[in-house]
Amino acid sequence: MFATQDEWDRSYAEGRRFSPLSDRERSLLATHAPPPADARALDIGCGVGELAAHLSTLGYAVDAVDWSETALAEAAAEHGAAVRWLRLDIESDDGTPLHADGYDLITLRFVVPLLNSRARTLHALGRRLRPGGAIVVVTPHAADTPAERRRLALDEDELAELRTDWASTTLHDAGGLAFVILRDPCRTGTTTPRDSPRAAGTQGTPSGTGSVEHTAAASPRxxxxxxxxxxxxxxxxxxxxxxxxxxxxxxxxxxxxxxxxxxxxxxxxxxxxxxxxxxxxxxxxxxxxxxxxxxxxxxxxxxxxxxxxxxxxxxxxxxxxxxxxxxDHRPALPGRSMPMTASEYVQTVPHHTVYACLYVRDEHDRPVQLRSVYGSRLWHFPGGNLDTRGEEPLQTARREAVDETGLELGLEAPSLLLTHFLHAGPPPALNKVGFVFDGGRLTSDQLRRIRLDPAEHDMWAVHDLAGWRQLMAPGAFARLDAVERTRLGEGPAYLVTHT
The missing domain is CATH 2.30.130.30 (Hypothetical protein.)
Known part of the structure; x- marks a missing residue:
């Protein structure tokens, strides 16, 4: 089996796939894992996302993790933003990106046989279950699997060992696959789960087995x-x-x-x-x-x-x-408790707003800016504050550009020209952190199609730098000048200004 991320990426790029989700599996999920209110699911080893997308249609808010960037890219392109796609190794990476309040359902389809430490990983995942939650393991039977693919399957003894230390377990047949439901992990006692080693000769971590942080696992010897x-x-x-x-x-x-x-x-x-x-x-x-x-x-x-x-x-x-x-460099023991809770810490640090925008120019590389109807009537680039949950700065810049100009800008992979820190002054004013991306050139036809939102802007204009210097306050022009010089390879990629 594959040992590195590159091998998994190459396998997905070549079109290799596990068996598609069967109707029997869909039926068992609907019967034995119906979503409660505000349900959340975690799909480990999601591959190209078929199971994760199905869980979303059942009513779960789904996090899907995989080791392969190629698989995750295909999953996101096929199934979109209905699922939160995360690149994670469930056996070695920090589990911080996972939800701290846990999951009602955790699925591992064609994953468990490839784990280095099955029992330890399942016990760690069990600690992420909400009350009444379940782990569902789907795996081929070793007796029905060709010898060359044996390491992808579990035999009867391995299935029995998988079900130890759980207060409630059931085993179902899913068209030749073992469909195991684990509930109520036993958390008493001090012994460490004994892990079944993978088949001799296998190395590395499987695609999508990404790992829960070690603080959640049972303490090792x-x-x-x-x-x-x-x-x-x-x-x-x-x-x-x-x-x-x-x-x-x-x-x-x-x-x-x-x-x-x-x-x-x-x-x-x-x-x-x-x-x-x-x-x-x-x-x-x-x-x-x-x-x-x-x-x-x-x-x-x-x-x-x-x-x-x-x-x-x-x-x-x-x-x-x-x-x-x-x-290697993975910790074996739980970390120390933080000196204060997250909510307490938030009260001790200065708060900031985040903005993101696109630096666009005409066909002669003259900057294009919009004039605000608010406050000091500043000229600025298409963009705005990051105020939509789940967005990252580039997404904010693209969304705001559509709202403010009617144009879809920065659709490829624009480079980051400037990181801007703006000291806003004494409280209650908030400092700003800004990201300016290269939005490229606009054609004459694109410029003619600009449609301003009159609630935010009343004018757009194109000038060379000398013209903009006359129109803008010195602090605002400093940002424009820094962005243009950075685009030309002459200026800073980091700028600090004051209001």
Whole structure:
């Protein structure tokens, strides 16, 4: 199966797809997962979005996550904004983009067999369920799957293990697929879920398995490893990603998915990592022939590293069998609580408004601006404040341009010319953060088709910079001048002005 995002992107680009959503699956969803009021669903591994779009038609507000940018682009083009499309790895990425108030339904269709840590991921997802919510897993049966695709399916033992630690589970047949409903995750006790490893030889994370943040998962088993300061700093800087020990009983018990807490013996500091693999060897020579020495000690040549290892572990210790523990930069343990709640924090910071606009010019590259009917009757670019929930600045600029000129502008992928910070003065005035995008040139025909909204503007005009300097206040002209110079490669991409 695929190991990297590029491989998943290439697969979708080549037209490979999983089986389409069947009528039986639609019927089971309608029967066993009808949406309550204000229902919210999370579809993991959404691919090109068929299931996510179907959940939306049932009445759910849907978040759909996938690892593949190609799949998400096709899903958004096919099904539009009815679903919130998120690129996320459910096993390694921060889950901050997901809704903090949880979901009534979480679906994983053709995803669970590809997870590195099935039980841990499902338990983490269970913590995101609202009361009465359900996780639905759809997967092929191993007995009905060709050997070359076995890793895409679950056998009866794996299905049974999947259903452990849930107060309510049901298993249905969906036209040859297992349709598993999990409810009421058991959250008592302190043991860590034991994960079924994926089929031998599979690596990486599947398309769309994006990951819930580790703070939501059950706590992994913990092991403390003291380190000298120089090695601790190598880990801290991200350069050291393999730790070598010998197979004493406590070290031999460390498994993939466990947490190692490195303790700096010099400073007393600690940091935690997740064990990706624990590999035994018969000797340090064999270990260094297989492992990359620069990942064990990036500051020591291989020959000297062998001497150092044997200086730490004499022959009697080496005879126990060296162990290589590989890790990356994912945290293993929950983070600390924030010093204040989000609502409390909001009260401590200055508030701002955000605007976005399009810098457009005529066929001779002379700036086009609109004259406001409000306040000081300022001249400005087509655009406005970001005041529609869910919009990002470029969308705001495009929407406002249509409202203010009647023209659809900036439809391709316009470059960002300027980020503008405007000090608005003492409270209660709000500072502004602005984004000015290159809206390109307007033809004579486009200029003739401008239709102003008289509630906002009463005039539009085209002038060269010298002409605009005469018409505009110095502070307002400074923005126009900066944008034009940036477009020509001469000016700043960041501007600060004051009212």
């Amino acid at each position: 913990q092991h403390r490893f003291p380190l000298l300061g120089r090695y601790y700093r190598q880990v801290e800087s991200g350069r050291k990603t393999v730790e070598v020990r010998v197979a004493t009983p406590d070290k031999a018990a460390v498994e993939a998915g466990d947490a190692i807490i490195f303790h700096d013996e010099d400073s007393g500091r600690e940091l935690d990592i997740v064990v990706k693999r624990a590999t035994p060897y018969t000797s340090f020579e064999e270990l260094l022939e297989t492992e990359d020495p620069s990942r064990i000690d990036p500051d020591t040549p291989r020959g000297e590293l062998l001497i150092r290892l044997r200086g730490i572990y004499p022959p009697g210790k080496e005879a126990l069998g060296p162990l290589a523990f590989e890790f």
